[in-house]
Amino acid sequence: MPQPWAGQGMPQPWAGQGMPSASSSGMLASHADRERTVDVLRAGFGEGRLEQPEFEKRVARAYASRTVGELALLVADLPHGPMPMTTAPAPLPGTFLPVPPARTNGKAVGAFVCGLLCVPTMGFTGIPAIVLGHTARAEIRRTGEPGDGFALTGVILGWLATGFWALVLVLGMVSAVVSGGG
Incomplete structure (x- = not known):
């Protein structure tokens, strides 16, 4: 299945949460827009949502993108940043906690x-x-x-x-x- 970010034609606008609407998809992207997109890609890669070759292609494409709409397509299938924790972390058993240093006499x-x-x-x-x-x-x-x-x-x-x-x-x-x- 072809990915929307991999196409060579005109990008289609994506109106996701926190991303530009269809009316602003043709707006030229700033350096800050590109960096935010690369940050989302890094988070997706760090969470295991992207493989290394796909991550590298998307980052290269993000830096080459001219419009905000092109950037939106690169992260359309990713959550925007690290996923929030849904539950509180369980306490670690004492076996896995670091041993406190012994106090000198x-x-x-x-x-x-x-x-x-x-x-x-x-x-x-x-x-x-x-x-x-x-x-x-x-x-x-x-x-x-x-x-x-x-x-x-x-x-x-x-x-x-x-x-x-x-x-x-x-x-x-x-x-x-x-x-x-x-």
């Missing part, structure tokens, strides 16, 4: 932040980093939460800061004893 994040703050606070946050880091690592082993890297980094930075300040304190005491004893 809060104490591990706290240990990491305290470890990083050891330098600007001159080691003041070193002991909290150590305590939080060890506590977080125990919780992570028990619960399987992510964040062990943060906790370990906090522990290491906390021990380095505490060790550095302990060394400074010991050296200061030694120098005080040596300088005061002589």
Whole structure:
């Protein structure tokens, strides 16, 4: 059966919903008219109403059309845009829902932040980093939460800061004893 859009003769007007009436079918088509027609064709192709070769022919013909009536014939057998849903979508079973990302252990994040703050606070946050880091690592082993890297980094930075300040304190005491004893 020959399609009305495939004919080489004069196009017949089509007075569908949202399309021009018979009196305006001879009106020259604008670029916007052609783009709207191609959008309807794309929607029809995306819904599986058109095969690839037919879609390509109609799009080429839409861009070559001179009148609004020719464009109307290209989409006469298609709904104008995606079909509306008639029913509400059914809820997805939990099997198909994405798995929410696991939350990183809060104490591990706290240990990491305290470890990083050891330098600007001159080691003041070193002991909290150590305590939080060890506590977080125990919780992570028990619960399987992510964040062990943060906790370990906090522990290491906390021990380095505490060790550095302990060394400074010991050296200061030694120098005080040596300088005061002589």
